[in-house]
Amino acid sequence: MTKELAKVYVPADTEKLVSERWAESGAFHAEPTTDDSVPSYSVVIPPPNVTAALHLGHALNNTLQDVLVRYHRMRGFNTLWMPGTDHAGIATQTVVEKRLLQQGTKRLEMGREAFIEKTQEWKDEYEETILGQLTEMGASCDYDRVRFTMDDMCATAVRHAFYILFRDGLIYRGKRLVNWDPATGTALSDDEVEMEDVAGHMWYLRYPLEDGSGHVTVATTRPETMLGDTAVAINPDDPRAAELRGKNVRLPIVGRIIPIIEDDYVVLPDPESSDAKAQMSSGCLKVTPAHDPNDWDIGLRHDLEVINVMAADASISDQYGWDDASDEAQQFLGLGRYEAREALVAWFESNNLLEKVVDYSHSVGHSYRSHVPIEPWLSDQWYVAASDDRLAGSALRAQSPEQATTRSAEHQPGDTNGDGELRFVPDRYAKTFQQWHEGIRDWCISRQLWWGHQIPVWSSTVVDASGRHPNEAINNALALVEPGAAATVQSRWTAAGAVHTVRRLTDDEFVESICVPPQSTLNHEPRDDDSMDEAALVAALEADGFVRDPDVLDTWFSSALWPMSTMGWPYPEDFPETTGNGTDLLSTFNPTSLLSTAREIITLWVSRMVMFNRYFLDGQLPYTDVFIHAMVQDGHGQKMSKSLGNGVDPRDIIYSHGADAMRFTLVQMTTDTQDVRMPVDMVCPHTGEAFTPEFITTSAGHHVAAPEQTSPSDPTKTMVSAYGVAAGVAQPSDDTPLARNTSAKFDGGRNFSNKVWNAVRFAVSRLDDSMGSSEPVNPGATHFVDQWILSRLATTIATLEEAVASYQFNVYADTLYDFIWRDLCDRYLEAIKPTIDEDGAQQAVLGAVLDASLRLMHPVCPFITETLWPHVSDARCGEIAGLELPASELLATAAWPVIDSSMSNDAVIGDFDRAYRLITEIRTLRAKQNVKPKQRITVHAPAPVLELIAASGGLVETLSGVGEVADSAGDLPAISSPVAFEGSQVFLSGLSDEVNLDDERARLEAVIEQKSKQIAGFNGKLSNDGYVNGAPAHLVQETRDMLAAAVADLDAAQASLDGLG
RNA sequence: GGGCCAUUAGCUCAGCUGGCUAGAGCGCUGCCUUCACACGGCAGAGGUCACUGGUUCAAGUCCAGUAUGGCCCA
Known part of the structure; x- marks a missing residue:
């Protein structure tokens, strides 16, 4: 098995092989169990959108999850990491439509079925890419269980959830203002609207009073909506209110007579105010309930008419609820919203009703998808009653009492399953969660898309001139609910297993809606004899004239079920792959x-x-814990995003640095701040060299790599940047290929991998099986440095365990780095070189420490550790008593090291640190005097230092090139250099043939100056009575000790200086 | 407008409940092609911890304010 290791670690040579071994062994597969003695650890992956390949933000998040998952797997938990992808409704539909357009087709031309098929192809392509990326990154997901938010299992859960919420009255149909995206023709949730500052205008329009006594001036940023005005509002505190009270306005163009109402939403004009709104206000507000959310609210308060003057594409139209369009108004019909704006402003100007126009910068909602301004638009949509206490209230009650700032009075933590158990890390994010739920609005879940879960509701409209529904039972049910609300009724459909509701649309129109549950629900829910299966139910409904709602659900509806739907909810027995061992x-x-x-x-x-x-x-x-990780920004502090083209494909980093290097660096960067910066370089595809690209500033003020870049060493060669491709201004070709990205940030991780590689290479070359003993080595009987490295191992393991428990990822990485590089490589490996070949116990220690190190490092750097694992396992020679490292074929499924706490020996660590300070003093002097590494020198020291040197068992001699140790009480050679160490004079001889006395003096004087400063500082502290009396006694004592040590060092240096003459 | 974060060595960042004689990596300087590693070793230079006040025996750390940059929500 053990082959020669190359001198440099080349990740590409082994990463793929390692991945394959993991896959073949089923190392990441988890099965359900009822065995309580095996704790479970589970994570569901935040399913990446199938719109595009993963970027560095995903790499960060998935690395962190993998560290936790691998760690817990090694700790013996039954560990499941559930992978999968999200169909990302609107986002995916948009990218597919874009691609179709490039191919010369349109969604509407091809039809729903064909379009979904095309989208499915896209999904398959990107799902494969994403899963490939996860594999390349080393994510130890259970790849036997890959889920997709639209697969059968998830779709069943979605259908069931919808059915239950519908049945329980938590899903309703409502006519509301939605955030309408006129470009994609769909409603958006509030979260899908991005606010952007827009340099616009405030137009001041004059509306004549009906009685001819003058006019009022309204200020608006959206004059095109005036056609739908149904009131003018004034603040009741406005001095003009009394005069205008009860009057009406004749709406220009339309001629509609609309009231002047009083509402304190209206901002009082104040030219002196610092608030731009008050500065700009005319005091009179045009009220357009159908086209502005605030006006909608005013309309509700004052029972105003709602007149929608726009079509779905935001053009002016009298087909959607506007029935008093005058002759004068006809000219505006059919105009787009911005054409209409111009035309209307021109009309007001030419009719002398435009008072003024002022520049005004304000914030406008834009579609996060199409980036066009959203239009508040009146339409029928499905809602989840998120504001219901059963949902938002429940979410608030879930919050950990330590993190929640307010709690509902009646609630006592812990009185319901799950209450008070939700914890955020870092805890400041609990506030975000809380504030969101305290101000939550009902959630619009219908989307006018094709790609998604189609809403499982069939509807039929009943018209009856009598104003009564023909079915008496339905009339009775309707009488019990508020007008416009839905009433649940019993019918042949409910007998068949569906939910049947009815709602009055207008005086003589009723809509009946039937929610059909999925087949598995029909199978499990108790029903009477009239039951039908799903297909028969749907066929009967359609035969009866019911039509299925064409809309699909908001993507987040299916995502919201992810921790349940991926595990077979609601009926795992219907999906055998989610069951096993008598459970699921x-x-x-x-x-x-x-x-x-x-x-x-x-x-x-x-x-x-x-x-x-x-x-x-x-x-x-x-889940109980929510870890919120930092946002990866580019070198200019901008968020990495697809649209900006400043995102980095993790495969680029894996290509330039290896997966472990990427992972290690990402883990090391993960502190609890909210942003991390990642300056990104480009790699020239022609020459392979990394270089800082040329940056340009976009019109939006972003710093991005110029679309085209020139090779740094060959000006005739060019390439295309990711930004160029994302912005659509550059296309890669054979001559101008797309350049990969890289970042010097990952060098540290790469170097670390290489260090570990070489440490193992060194060790396996020195370990000799025949030296091993069958009895475990007693650590107390080992060499000083062996005891020391085992002590350090013990404290390192404890620190790593704490770091994981508290999600301090950077601490994990830094602790590993320190232990492996500083302690293991720089100190231990150097120290044992003279003895390792002959010392069996030391060989056992070295093998064990390397074995343990690979285990500790594995969660962060799985590939290199797995690659080295068989080499170290083979080379092991002997066990260490108190250190459990059970053998394992694969490192991924090996046990986390268990070390006896007695292994950590403070006295040994203390002596080592003292010895190492002496080593550093000697090395510094050697460096100053330019002594060759191979040259052995002699140390002349007083008794306490001699004892230390002896106790350290050759450490000082080996690490500082000391050939001989002598007592300084004896005769000193003519040429020797003094060093102040622990308050005594230590002399070094054999450094060189002659010593420059001036240099020596300068060195000692520098020591004296430094020590004097320290002494002054300590004295200052100790002469402060407040400190001496107020500070803890041990700190005061510590200061006294440090003062004494500094004084002794100064005296020793002074004596040495005097000795130089 | 509300919330959050950052400001510490030339650069990127640690520094958790106040005790620091302020750390790391990169970069820089000098020496070393020493039989694991030049993706390396040894040594070194480099900081009035953004600013102004306050609390405290003690402030990089806590509080208030100011400035600059960034993110989220409205």
């Missing part, structure tokens, strides 16, 4: 242990998973 995944692994995600996901996803998991599973949380 859901019972074994939900609640999951942790969710790791980015902070903008707290509202979009974390919130909804908590609400749903709790609602559907009797208060049970989807």
Whole structure:
């Protein structure tokens, strides 16, 4: 097995082989169990969108999850990491439509079925890419269980969840203002709207009073909506209010007579105010309930008419609820919203009703997908009653009492399953979660898309001139609910297993809606004899004139079920792959242990998973811990994003540095701040050299790599940047290929890997099986440095365990780095070189420490450690008593080291540190005097230092090139250099033939100056009575000791200086 | 407008509950092609911890404010 190791670690040579070994062995596969003695550890991956390949942000998040997952697997947990992808409704549909457009087709031309097929192809392509990337990164997911938010298992869960919420009255249909994206023709949730500052104008329009007594001036940024105005509002505190009270306005163009109302939402004009709104206000507000959310609210308060003057593409139209369009208004019909704006402003100007126009910069909602301004638009949509206490209230009650700042009065933590158990790390994010739920609005879940879970509701409209529904039972049911609300009724459909509701649309129109559950629900829910299966039910409904809602669900609806749907909820027995050992995944692994995600996901996803998991599973949380990781920014402090093209493909980093180097660096960067900066370089595809690209500033003010770049060493060769491709201004070709990215940030990780590689290479060359003993080595009987490295191993293991428990990832990486590089390589390996070949016990220690080091490092750097594992396992020679390192074929499934706490010996560590300070003093002097490494020197020291040197068992001699140790009380050679160490004079001789006395004096004077400063500092502290009396006694004593040591060092240096003459 | 984060060595960042004689990596300087590693070793230079106040025996760390940059939400 053991082959010669190359001099340099080349990740590409081994990473793929290692991945294959993991896959073949089933190392990452988890099965459900009822065995309580084996604790579970589970994580569901935040399913990446199938819109595009993963970027560095995903790499960061998945690395952190993998560290935790691998660690717990090694600790003996039954560990499941559930992988999968998200269909990402609108995002995917948009990219597919874009691709189709490039190919000259359109979605509407090809039809729903063909389009979904195309999208499915896209999904398959990117799912493969994403899973490939996860594998390349070393993510130890259970790849036997890859889920997709639209696969059968997830679709069943979505259908069931919808059915339950519908049945329980938590899903309703409502006519509301939605955030309408006129470009993609769909409603967006509030979270899908991005606010952007826009340099616009404030137009001041004059509306004549009906009685001819003058006019009022309204200020608006959106004059095109005036056609739908149904009131003018004024603040009741406005001095003009009394005069205008009860009057009406004749709306220009339309001629509509609309009231002047009083509402304190209206901002009082104040030219002196620092608030731009008050500066700009005319005091009169045009109220357009159908086209502005605030006006909608005013409309509700004042019972105003709602007149929608726009079509779905945001053009002016009288087909959607506007029935008093005058002759004058006809000219504006059909105009787009911005054409209409111009035309209307021109009309007001030419009719002398435009008072003024002022530049005004304000914030406008834009579609996160199409980037066009959203249009508040009145339409029928499905809502989840997220504001219901059963959802938002439940989410708030889930919060850990230590993290929640307010709690509902009636609630006592712990009185319901899951209450008070949700914890955020870092804890500041609990506030984001809380504030979101305290101000939550009902969640619009319907999307006018094709790609997604189609809403499982069939509807039929009944018209009856009598104003009564023909069915008496339905009339009775309707009488019991508020007008416009849905009433649940019993019918042949409910007898067949569906939920049947009815709602009054207008005076003589009713809509009946039937929610059909999935077949598995029909199988499990008790029903009477009229039951039908799903297909028969749907066929009967359609035969009866019911039509299925064409809309699909918001992507987050299916994501919200992810920790349940991936595990077979609601009926795992219907999906045999989720069962086993007499139980199922859901019972074994939900609640999951942790969710790791980015902070903008707290509202979009974390919130909804908590609400749903709790609602559907009797208060049970989807997870107890939420870790919010930092945002990866580019070198200019800009968020990495697809649209900016400043994102980095992890495969580029794996290509330039290796997966472990990438992972190690990402882990090391993960502190609890919220941003990490990643300056990105480009790699010239022609020459392979890394270089800093030329940057340009976009019109939006972003710093991005110029679309085209020139090879740094060959000006005739060019290449294309990722930004160029993302912005669509550059296309890669054979001559101008797309350049990969890299970053010098990852050098540290690469160097670390190489260091470990070589440490193992050294060790296996020195370890000799025949030296081993069958009896475990007693650590107390080993060499000083062996005891020391075992002590350091013990404290390192403890620190790593604490770091994981507290999600301090950078501490994990730094602790590993320190132990392996500094302690193991720089000190231990150097120290044992003279003795290792002959010392069997030391060989056992070296083998064991390397074995343990690979285990400790494995969660962060799985590839190199797995590659080295058989080499170290083979080379081991002997066990160490008190250190458990059970053999394992694969490192990925090996046990985490267990070390006896007695292994950590403070006295040994203390002596080592003292000896090492002496070593450093000697080395410094050697360096100053330019002594060759091979030259042995003599140390002349007083008794206490001689004891230390002896106790350290050759450490000082080996690490500082000392050939001989003598007592300084004896005769000193003519040429010797003094060093102040622990308050005594230590002399070194044999450094060189002659010593420059001036240099010596300068060196000693520098020591004296430094010590004098320290002494002054200590004296200052100790002469402060407040300190001496107020500070803890041990600190005061420590200061006294340091003062004494500094004084002794100064005296020794002074004596040496005097000795030089 | 509300919330959050950052400001520490030339650069990128640690420094958790106040005790620091302020650390690391890169870069820089000098020496070393020493039989694991030049993706290396040894040594060194480099910081009034953004600013102004305050609390405290003690402030990089806590509090208030200011400035600059960034993110999220409205």
